[in-house]
Each structure stands twice: as C-alpha cells, then as structure tokens.
Amino acid sequence: xxxxxxxxxxxxxxxxxxxxxxxxQIAQAPPxxxxxxxxxxxxxxxxxxxxxxxxVLPAGGGTLITTPAGDTIRMTAPVTYLLPEGVSQxxxxxxxxxxxxxxxxxxxxxxxTAGVSSVxxxxxxxxxxxxxxxxxxxxxxxxxxxxxxxxxxxxxxxLQTGTLKxxxxxxxFSNYVSNPGVVPGENxxxxxxxxxxxxxxATLHVFDDTSIEVTPLAPAQLSVEVTPGWEPPASGGDTFExxxxxxxxxxWPAKEVVTEVSYPEDLLRLIGDKSVTTPLLEGGDxxxxxFKFEALSSGKxxxxxxxxxRTANMDETTVTATITSSKDVSKAMFWTLVALVLxxxxxxxxxxxxxxxxxxxxxxxxxx
Amino acid sequence: xxxxxxYIRYYLGPGYPETGSSKYSQVYDGSTxxxxxxxxxxxxxxxxxxxxxxxxxxxxxxxxxxxxxxWGYYVISNVHAPHWYGDADCSGGADAYGWSxxxxxxxxxxxxxxxxxxxxxxxxxxxxxxxWEDATHYQKSDGYASRVTLP
Numbered sequence: 001x002x003x004x005x006x007x008x009x010x011x012x013x014x015x016x017x018x019x020x021x022x023x024x025q026i027a028q029a030p031p032x033x034x035x036x037x038x039x040x041x042x043x044x045x046x047x048x049x050x051x052x053x054x055x056v057l058p059a060g061g062g063t064l065i066t067t068p069a070g071d072t073i074r075m076t077a078p079v080t081y082l083l084p085e086g087v088s089q090x091x092x093x094x095x096x097x098x099x100x101x102x103x104x105x106x107x108x109x110x111x112x113t114a115g116v117s118s119v120x121x122x123x124x125x126x127x128x129x130x131x132x133x134x135x136x137x138x139x140x141x142x143x144x145x146x147x148x149x150x151x152x153x154x155x156x157x158x159l160q161t162g163t164l165k166x167x168x169x170x171x172x173f174s175n176y177v178s179n180p181g182v183v184p185g186e187n188x189x190x191x192x193x194x195x196x197x198x199x200x201x202a203t204l205h206v207f208d209d210t211s212i213e214v215t216p217l218a219p220a221q222l223s224v225e226v227t228p229g230w231e232p233p234a235s236g237g238d239t240f241e242x243x244x245x246x247x248x249x250x251x252w253p254a255k256e257v258v259t260e261v262s263y264p265e266d267l268l269r270l271i272g273d274k275s276v277t278t279p280l281l282e283g284g285d286x287x288x289x290x291f292k293f294e295a296l297s298s299g300k301x302x303x304x305x306x307x308x309x310r311t312a313n314m315d316e317t318t319v320t321a322t323i324t325s326s327k328d329v330s331k332a333m334f335w336t337l338v339a340l341v342l343x344x345x346x347x348x349x350x351x352x353x354x355x356x357x358x359x360x361x362x363x364x365x366x367x368x
Numbered sequence: 369x370x371x372x373x374x375y376i377r378y379y380l381g382p383g384y385p386e387t388g389s390s391k392y393s394q395v396y397d398g399s400t401x402x403x404x405x406x407x408x409x410x411x412x413x414x415x416x417x418x419x420x421x422x423x424x425x426x427x428x429x430x431x432x433x434x435x436x437x438x439w440g441y442y443v444i445s446n447v448h449a450p451h452w453y454g455d456a457d458c459s460g461g462a463d464a465y466g467w468s469x470x471x472x473x474x475x476x477x478x479x480x481x482x483x484x485x486x487x488x489x490x491x492x493x494x495x496x497x498x499x500w501e502d503a504t505h506y507q508k509s510d511g512y513a514s515r516v517t518l519p
Binding site: 065067068069073089090126127128129130131136151153154155175176177178179180219314 | 396432433435436437438439440441482483484485517518519
C-alpha cells in the first residue's frame with residue numbers, strides 16, 4: 001500500500017511547512033501593546049513594525065509647547081523603541097529616520113513660517129532633542145497667488161527646495177539622526193507641527209511606513225587626491241595635465257559631486273571645462289579625472305582641485321606647477337651644444353691607434 | 369526644530385527692532401558658503417554715561433541653517449555693542465565698537481531669562497585673545513563659543 005509509506009513523509013512535510021508559516025506570522029506580528037521593539041542590528045523598522053499605525057495630528061491637537069517668543073509647537077504622542085547598551089550615532093552603526101507624511105494648511109493661511117519635523121528624545125526641561133528629518137514652509141504671494149516655498153536639509157539628500165502651489169502635499173524626507181536622538185534603552189520619536197509668526201498647520205498625517213533605519217553606511221564624505229606621478233611641464237607654451245581622484249570615503253552616496261579647479265588665470269590657460277559634475281558617487285567609489293592646462297608664463301603656480309557634494313563635505317588639495325621659461329631651456333641647450341662641439345674638436349688629438357693596440361695587446365707582442 | 373535663522377530673528381524681534389548693515393562671514397561645516405547678514409539691533413539705551421545698542425548677526429548657508437549629526441540644526445552668531453560716548457540718543461555714527469564678550473553674556477542672560485537653555489563655554493574656538501584696542505574698537509575673546517538651545 002504505497003500511500004501508507006508516503007503518508008509519514010507527507011505529514012512531516014505538512015508539519016514543517018505549517019511550523020514555518022507559523023514562525024513567519026509570529027516574526028511579522030506587531031509587538032504586544034506597551035512592548036517596545038529592540039533595534040539591535042542593521043535593518044529598517046517601520047512604525048508598523050514598531051507596533052504603531054498612521055499618526056494624525058489635527059488642527060490644534062497634540063501636546064502643545066508654547067515658546068518664549070509666543071510660537072506654538074504641537075507634538076504627537078511618542079513612538080518608542082529600544083536601542084542596545086553602548087549605542088551611539090556612528091562610527092559602526094548609524095541611525096536614519098525616513099519620514100513620510102502629508103501636510104495640509106488651512107485656507108486662511110497668510111504668512112509666517114511653518115515646520116514639520118521628526119524629533120527624537122525631546123527634553124521638556126532643557127528643550128534639547130535629537131533632530132530627525134523635516135521641512136520648513138514659508139508662504140509667499142507670487143503672481144497674485146499664495147504658494148509655499150519649502151526647504152529641507154539633511155545628510156542623506158543635502159539641501160532640497162521647492163514650491164507647493166497646493167495647500168496639501170505628501171512628502172518624504174530622510175536624515176541621519178543627531179546625537180541626542182540615539183541613546184541606549186528607550187528612544188522616543190515624535191512628530192511636530194511648528195507654527196511661527198501666525199502660520200498654522202491644519203493637519204499632519206504621518207504614514208505608518210515612516211521608519212527608522214539602522215545602517216553601517218556612514219554619511220558621505222569626499223576626499224580629493226592628485227594622482228602621484230603628476231609631471232610638471234618643462235617649459236612655457238607646453239600643455240600639461242593635473243590628474244585627480246575624488247573618492248567617497250563614507251558609505252552613503254554622495255549626490256551631485258562637483259569637482260572644480262582654481263588656478264592663476266593670467267598665467268595658465270585651462271583647456272576644457274573648469275568643473276566636472278558626477279551625479280552620484282556611491283560609498284567607496286572613485287571618480288577620476290584630469291584638468292588640462294597650457295602654461296603661459298614661467299614660474300611656480302598653485303593649482304587647487306576641490307570637490308563638494310550636495311550630500312557631502314568639501315575637500316580640496318593644492319599642487320604647485322613649476323614651469324621653466326623657454327629662454328631658460330634654450331640657454332641650457334646652447335651650452336650643451338657648445339660642450340659637444342668642443343669635445344668633438346678635441347677628437348683628432350686623441351691617439352686612438354695606440355689606445356687600441358694597448359687594449360688588444362698587439363703592440364706588446366711586436367716588441368717582445 | 370528644523371530651522372533656526374529666521375526663528376532666531378523672530379525671537380530677537382520685539383527687543384531688536386532695527387536692522388543693521390550687512391557684513392559677510394565665510395562659514396564651513398562640510399561645505400563652504402559666504403553668508404551676509406545685517407542682523408538686528410536694540411533701540412538706543414543710556415548706560416554709564418554712554419548711548420549703546422546691542423547688535424547681533426546670524427550666519428548660515430543657503431537653507432538658513434547648518435546640520436551635522438553632533439549639533440543637529442544650528443547657526444553661527446556674533447554680537448557686539450556700538451557705543452556713542454556721552455550721547456543718550458545714539459545719534460550719528462557710533463564712536464566705538466566691541467565688547468563682544470560682555471554682550472555675549474548679556475544675550476545669554478536674556479535667553480536664559482526667557483527660558484532657553486544656555487551654555488557659556490560650549491565650544492572652544494581657539495581664538496582666545498587678551499584685551500586689545502585701537503581708535504574705535506575694543507575687544508577680547510575667551511576662546512569659547514556659547515550655545516543657546518531653541519525648541
């Protein structure tokens with residue numbers, strides 16, 4: 001009865017698959033109420049993973065903070081999670097907040113400045129906190145209509161700006177959290193609506209795919225080197241190249257890396273473009289290049305190669321080009337020729353025959 | 369908490385109604401930028417026989433703020449006081465400028481009285497100098513920048 005011999009195997013397989021399914025469900029299940037999740041390894045944890053759903057801050061809602069200047073900051077209830085003992089922002093692991101939200105402004109918005117932010121570990125006594133990702137809005141009237149200029153600054157995307165023509169917008173911003181936002185034990189993530197000089201936010205809707213990322217990728221950092229073996233030109237009028245390499249020694253991609261050269265423009269002529277843009281330089285990657293010059297005059301000139309990225313620091317290196325004048329070269333050549341002529345004219349005076357005999361020994365044998 | 373420069377201006381606004389002349393500062397925190405700021409001045413006040421104003425300027429690159437993972441969002445600021453000797457109205461051009469350390473302390477006191485967290489010797493700037501003066505300037509530096517934390 002063949003089905004009997006297969007039955008134990010089928011049962012075992014069904015049992016294994018069932019256990020696997022069950023384990024997956026357990027792993028994906030939201031944490032129990034009041035239980036914070038420990039973020040103890042690289043990964044991305046959404047609000048859902050942390051046991052939270054969408055968070056909505058209605059007009060006038062949330063915890064109200066009034067600043068000494070009379071402005072208001074409204075704050076959601078905290079999203080809590082745990083970080084391991086000894087944790088810090090870098091150098092081995094880094095913490096990034098990815099903030100996904102929709103903001104709506106009231107119809108009677110006229111001016112002021114509004115901010116939407118993700119903030120960590122706000123201390124109501126010191127008013128210090130860890131900065132996350134956020135954006136600033138400034139309503140302005142342009143061509144007779146109210147628009148919202150916005151700007152956001154962070155280490156993942158640099159400075160971003162734009163203009164909203166609608167009172168409602170869905171936006172995403174990310175940023176490396178500042179140091180007070182990474183502490184051992186419980187961390188508290190809140191979302192704030194900042195209303196300055198009369199600006200108001202009608203609704204702030206935080207989506208549940210807003211997340212905390214734990215990553216080994218350090219912020220982008222640029223390093224510029226002039227390639228060894230660079231040869232300065234011999235004389236004026238020559239062309240020469242300054243070869244360089246820009247490296248992202250960080251982990252996060254560096255965006256819009258601009259490499260440019262500065263030099264004395266009345267003494268050197270640049271052949272080609274003064275700057276080169278690399279749209280994206282991944283962590284660990286290099287962008288080599290060269291700037292080509294024609295020397296217009298002799299002397300020593302500093303040439304600086306500088307690289308800067310929208311999401312990365314600026315670095316530069318300076319080399320000195322030594323250019324010999326054509327007159328100096330001609331003079332050297334002249335005296336070299338004079339020496340050769342003098343040497344050549346002395347040739348008939350040299351007893352080559354006797355020297356050859358001595359070398360070969362023939363003279364000695366004839367005289368023996 | 370993601371913007372600072374305009375917020376500082378608003379905080380200073382009521383007590384610092386006057387706009388000053390623009391000066392330039394090259395600021396660097398990963399990228400280099402020149403920023404110009406006229407800053408804000410207080411109204412004239414009479415103290416120890418001289419008319420005075422407090423003048424604070426705030427510098428930051430495009431985007432109105434810096435960001436790094438150590439300090440979060442921040443701006444750079446400096447303060448000094450123009451003096452009008454014996455003139456309670458501060459009329460005309462000032463006779464002297466300076467006393468930055470003294471007025472740094474005053475600004476911190478104002479911020480603390482308003483409930484902001486302050487830290488006098490927050491960051492070593494390695495520019496300590498003894499008292500020096502010329503015909504119109506009077507200065508010294510303790511070699512530290514202070515910090516005012518805004519919510």
